[in-house]
Amino acid sequence: xxxxxxxxxxxxxxxGKLERGERPLYTLTSEEITFSIGHLNELNxxxxxxxxFMPILCxxxxxxxxxxxxxxxxxxxxxxxxxxxxxxYTLNAALKVIIEECERQGERIPFAFMKAIPPLLKHQDPEVxxxxxxTIESLGHQSIMLKEDVLKARPGITALFNKHKKNSxxxxxxxxxxxxxxxxx
Numbered sequence: 001x002x003x004x005x006x007x008x009x010x011x012x013x014x015x016g017k018l019e020r021g022e023r024p025l026y027t028l029t030s031e032e033i034t035f036s037i038g039h040l041n042e043l044n045x046x047x048x049x050x051x052x053f054m055p056i057l058c059x060x061x062x063x064x065x066x067x068x069x070x071x072x073x074x075x076x077x078x079x080x081x082x083x084x085x086x087x088x089y090t091l092n093a094a095l096k097v098i099i100e101e102c103e104r105q106g107e108r109i110p111f112a113f114m115k116a117i118p119p120l121l122k123h124q125d126p127e128v129x130x131x132x133x134x135t136i137e138s139l140g141h142q143s144i145m146l147k148e149d150v151l152k153a154r155p156g157i158t159a160l161f162n163k164h165k166k167n168s169x170x171x172x173x174x175x176x177x178x179x180x181x182x183x184x185x
Contacts (some may be wrong), residue, residue, distance in 0.1 A: 007059065010059055037067070037070060059121070060093040071113050084123070084124075127164045143178070151172070
């Protein structure tokens with residue numbers, strides 16, 4: 001995957017594998033990571049339509065490793081775009097290429113990424129809020145840095161009427177338990 005045509009071919013192969021119930025995993029070379037970062041930057045700079053991001057985000061979501069060089073383009077999507085599916089796919093890709101990469105390297109989550117997350121907790125789409133909370137949950141002990149924002153995102157009684165709000169309520173409750181002195185392992 002070094003050019004957009006090869007990216008689209010890999011995207012179609014990935015979708016085919018997913019439809020067959022297979023779990024596609026890719027080991028991106030340093031050259032492919034560089035291409036991917038550049039491609040994301042290009043899509044961001046020209047304010048490309050949401051569907052233009054899907055091939056690269058899908059491949060990144062199924063990659064075995066990432067790079068902290070993805071922080072800037074991913075944060076740009078999270079901060080400047082509002083389309084629900086684009087934000088959800090970007091959060092999923094961020095889990096693979098930023099959060100898991102930080103864990104692998106033993107690094108803290110970059111501040112820029114931590115700063116890009118809280119505004120998503122105010123998104124009008126409950127599914128975006130749910131996936132944002134899932135991302136926060138994946139931050140482990142660093143999630144406590146977002147405690148105040150998470151508590152404000154608690155859906156309350158409206159959780160009874162929407163599955164995404166119910167899931168969000170459960171995630172907030174889980175995080176509160178994790179943060180309490182008794183909840184720590």
